[in-house]
Amino acid sequence: MAGEGEEPVAAFVALHGAALRASGVPTQYWESLSRKLRGEIFDAGDYFGIMQVEEVDDEEEVDEEMEEQLKKKPNPGNGPCFKVIVTNENGLQASNPNSVFLVDHAWTFRAERARQQLRQVPGLLHRMANLMGVPFHGEVPDEASIEQVLQEMWKYSQTYQLAQGTAEEKVPVWYIMDEFGSRIQHSDQPSFAAAPLFYMPQQIAYTVLWPLRDLETGDEVTRDYAYGETDRLIRKCVLLPWVPTELLDVSSSTPEPPDEHYQAILTENKEKLPVAINPPVYAKDKVFKVFTDIQQVLNNLTHPRFVFTDNEGEADILYNFSHFKDYRKLSEERPEVMVNQFPCENLLTVKDCLASIARRAGGPDGPRWLPRTFNLQTELPQFVSCFQQRDRRGEDNHWICKPWNLARGLDTHITNNLNSIIRHRESSPKVVCKYIEEPVLFEREDVGRVKFDVRYVVLLRSARPLRLYSYDVFWLRFSNRAFSLDDLDDYEKHFTVMNYAPGVTLKQVHCEDFIPLFEKQYPEYPWTTVQASIFKAFAELFQVATSKPAPLGICDYPSSRAIYAIDLMLKWDTSRDGKRIMQPQILEVNFNPDCDRACKYHPTFFNDVFSTLFLDETDNCHVTSIV
Numbered sequence: 001m002a003g004e005g006e007e008p009v010a011a012f013v014a015l016h017g018a019a020l021r022a023s024g025v026p027t028q029y030w031e032s033l034s035r036k037l038r039g040e041i042f043d044a045g046d047y048f049g050i051m052q053v054e055e056v057d058d059e060e061e062v063d064e065e066m067e068e069q070l071k072k073k074p075n076p077g078n079g080p081c082f083k084v085i086v087t088n089e090n091g092l093q094a095s096n097p098n099s100v101f102l103v104d105h106a107w108t109f110r111a112e113r114a115r116q117q118l119r120q121v122p123g124l125l126h127r128m129a130n131l132m133g134v135p136f137h138g139e140v141p142d143e144a145s146i147e148q149v150l151q152e153m154w155k156y157s158q159t160y161q162l163a164q165g166t167a168e169e170k171v172p173v174w175y176i177m178d179e180f181g182s183r184i185q186h187s188d189q190p191s192f193a194a195a196p197l198f199y200m201p202q203q204i205a206y207t208v209l210w211p212l213r214d215l216e217t218g219d220e221v222t223r224d225y226a227y228g229e230t231d232r233l234i235r236k237c238v239l240l241p242w243v244p245t246e247l248l249d250v251s252s253s254t255p256e257p258p259d260e261h262y263q264a265i266l267t268e269n270k271e272k273l274p275v276a277i278n279p280p281v282y283a284k285d286k287v288f289k290v291f292t293d294i295q296q297v298l299n300n301l302t303h304p305r306f307v308f309t310d311n312e313g314e315a316d317i318l319y320n321f322s323h324f325k326d327y328r329k330l331s332e333e334r335p336e337v338m339v340n341q342f343p344c345e346n347l348l349t350v351k352d353c354l355a356s357i358a359r360r361a362g363g364p365d366g367p368r369w370l371p372r373t374f375n376l377q378t379e380l381p382q383f384v385s386c387f388q389q390r391d392r393r394g395e396d397n398h399w400i401c402k403p404w405n406l407a408r409g410l411d412t413h414i415t416n417n418l419n420s421i422i423r424h425r426e427s428s429p430k431v432v433c434k435y436i437e438e439p440v441l442f443e444r445e446d447v448g449r450v451k452f453d454v455r456y457v458v459l460l461r462s463a464r465p466l467r468l469y470s471y472d473v474f475w476l477r478f479s480n481r482a483f484s485l486d487d488l489d490d491y492e493k494h495f496t497v498m499n500y501a502p503g504v505t506l507k508q509v510h511c512e513d514f515i516p517l518f519e520k521q522y523p524e525y526p527w528t529t530v531q532a533s534i535f536k537a538f539a540e541l542f543q544v545a546t547s548k549p550a551p552l553g554i555c556d557y558p559s560s561r562a563i564y565a566i567d568l569m570l571k572w573d574t575s576r577d578g579k580r581i582m583q584p585q586i587l588e589v590n591f592n593p594d595c596d597r598a599c600k601y602h603p604t605f606f607n608d609v610f611s612t613l614f615l616d617e618t619d620n621c622h623v624t625s626i627v
Helices: 006-023 027-039 064-072 111-120 124-132 143-155 232-238 259-269 295-300 327-333 351-365 380-393 418-424 511-521 527-545 596-601 605-615
Strands: 048-053 081-086 101-103 105-109 157-160 173-177 192-199 204-211 220-223 288-292 306-308 317-319 373-375 399-403 413-415 430-434 442-444 448-450 452-462 467-471 475-478 562-574 580-591 623-625
Touching: 006 027, 006 192, 027 101, 027 204, 105 111, 105 124, 105 204, 111 124, 111 143, 124 143, 143 157, 143 418, 157 192, 173 204, 192 220, 232 380, 288 295, 295 596, 295 605, 351 373, 351 430, 351 527, 351 580, 373 380, 380 418, 399 418, 413 418, 442 511, 452 527, 452 605, 467 527, 467 605, 475 511, 511 527, 527 562, 527 580, 562 605, 596 605
Parallel strands: 288 306, 288 317
Antiparallel strands: 048 081, 081 220, 101 204, 105 173, 157 173, 192 204, 373 430, 399 413, 399 430, 442 448, 452 467, 452 475, 452 562, 467 623, 562 580
16 A cells, blocks of 8 residues: 555554454555545545436336336435436446545434434534425424434434443444435445445544446446345345335244353353352351442441451452453352352343343243343344334334443433334344333322332342342432323433433432322322332342353352342233233343442441341341342
């Protein structure tokens, strides 16, 4: 790659080489790409033109070959049909190092901010409506046009994710290419490839476009909208936003994955399982040395039988914030040392694994205490079939799309748009869960009937035999706006996590105050009965999670102990004998939860936790045995 300005090219490759390789951009184009990016050279207009394709009238004669071609060209959107063709009189040679082009992005957004930007950014709605063929004639953004653009945009949007930064900064970014890029049609045998590139010096993303073969004047520029996907059925699903197709003949049943699936997860997590050990026995009056990096424990554990040490090597208890990996070494060298984690506990704390193991309790559709869940990476056809079957039966089809492993509602989207869900699969690994369309609501005097969720802290003392406790205090979180099944991107209506959103009111009600208020609103549903059904769900969850040996279940390592926070909601359901019941819905299980509120209002919290888990003393502790 020697040539003009070797230094700038070398610097460019040092910064962007890994991204270019990952996207498959051939090295022969890198020097030219570097030059075009530095000079902001957009020369696609010298080689290509946009052509409007006339819709063929039904009454006109169309030969079969042309009809097939028309079927294969899913033009995004509702408007007139366009395609991009090579207009340069010399055509285009793939071997020419200059045959690489920059495509500008017309709109870059995060999904949850899209509506707000269409309302507020001058000219944006007008440009997007034109690009998507959505009728919009006024000057002022109107809600109907905005809604239509929000529905259509999933046929045009592409995505990338920043590798560095905070959890918020790593939330996927979506973008829509300019009018030229957005007119490039799909083909199963594409003539071009395209990939986003985040250009570091300008902190701007462009799309890089390059030919896959030589093209002559008049040839069409196409790309594969399902690039990299080889499975025919999955391709069909991925292309569904542009090529509508019915998958009603595909079963929507999702049996538990095979054993190899769990083995692969263990390998990927680089977790080493412990060797078998005898349960350690400790003197009745032993004072345990605790090594921890968790400030809440350091500040609040005051029980006389626990002292802190800075020396990990002399500790009796390792109470770590980050995930522990090498259980084998610990079990071989220091089997008597207790640790605040269980091998393979990710089967509970990662959302796709939680859904998989829960099927042991409820069959292929999952148990009643877990919303119907699909892993979009491995169960996309089943999900599409389920969505289309529900649609045909006229059932509610609101779903919530969540990343496997993020918390706090980040990159989480509620929608009844199938295209949106299919496209969200491209940004990061996700599950899609049935959105609770009929939640049990709580009357807030200031705003009306709102959604709420409940957090319980559970203490897992051992996996086999299963010994599980719940802390006697639970925590509540409330939405800030009255619930209804609309305005799906209104965070304060549909979400309850308010303590991380800037400038948002956080409604706090202590559980002791909540119970009488709840029973006043629902006199036929005493909280003791509701809580009994919640504990029954917890018991079933942990029974299935520990029912198989690791890595198919949580490992029964005798020196492991753990606490988890389980977030749940209540939904209205009908019992088998036709009664209206409040059915708990487990939303997620959190590893090493934030116990700030627990410590603030219940100073003995960590004393109770440590007594229960490490001393087997529960008499004066605020805990209830579940199993």
